[in-house]
Amino acid sequence: MRYLTFARCLLFTVLCIVSTKSKGRRPSVSKIMPVLELMEPEGAMYDPSPEDIDEGTLKNLLGNFFDSQVMSSEQPSAFTLSPNGTVKLNLKKTRSGQFVPQGPLPKHIKRMHLQFVKMAEGKRIHLKMGNKMRRRFRDLLWLQSYCPLLQKWKDLGPRFWPRFFLENSCAARQSCSFPRGMVCKPHKSVNKVLLRWHCQNWDQKKNCNWLKVQYPLVTECQCGC
Secondary structure, rough: OOOOOOOOOOEOOOOOEEEOHHHHHOOOOOEOOOOOOOOOOOOOOHHOOHHHOHHHHHHHHHHOOOEEEEEEEOHHHHHHHHOOOOOOOOEEEEEOOOOOEEOOOHHHHHHHOOOOOOOOOOOEEOOOHHHHHHHHHHHHHHOOOOOOEEEEEEEOOOEEEEEEEEEEOOOOOOOOOOOOOOOEEEEEEEEEEEEEEEEEEOOOOOEEEEEEEEEEEEEEEEEEE
C-alpha cells in the first residue's frame, strides 16, 4: 500500500491575483496568474499595512474558501492555552465496552485468522482462542494501529490572511504495530486556500497584491513502514 508523503512546505499554486493599490481602489479580482516560486525579502517594512488588511474585504475575496474550523484572523484561545496542540481522538465504544477507532474495521485486520503470531525474530506463537476472543484481539490490534491527529494552531505571520491556521500532524508514538517497527505517517491531505501578500517589485513596494494560494492540511494518518 502506498502512503502519501506530506510536504510541509507551502504549495504556492496561485488561483487568482488581486490588486490593492490600482487607481486608489480597494482589492479587486484580476486575471489568473500562476506563480511557481515567490521570492520575498524579510523585514516588517515589506508586510502589508493596516489599510491593506480589511477583514471584510479579504473575507469576501476568499469567499467559500474561508473555513472557520481551521482559519482565524485573530489569535485563538487555544494558541496560548494549548501551545503543544491537542490530540483529536475519533473513537467509538463497542458492545463489549472496548474503544475502537471510528469507521469500518481495516481489511488487513479483518482478514487475519489469528491462528498464530509471527515475532520479529521469526518465531511463531500459536494462539488458542474462541471467536469472541479473536474479535476482541482484532479490536485491540485495530486500536494499537490507530494514528490520531495532533492539532495545533500556527501563526503564519502578517503576510497570510487569515493569519492563524490549525495544522494537523501525526501524534507522536514510539510504534503503532505489533510487533513494533511501524510508525504513524500522513496518509491523506487536502489543500485549503489562504491569501498571501506579495509584491512584484519588493524594492519599491509596488504592484503589491493578495494572492490566493493553497496550503496543505493533513486529514488522516496511517500506520506504515
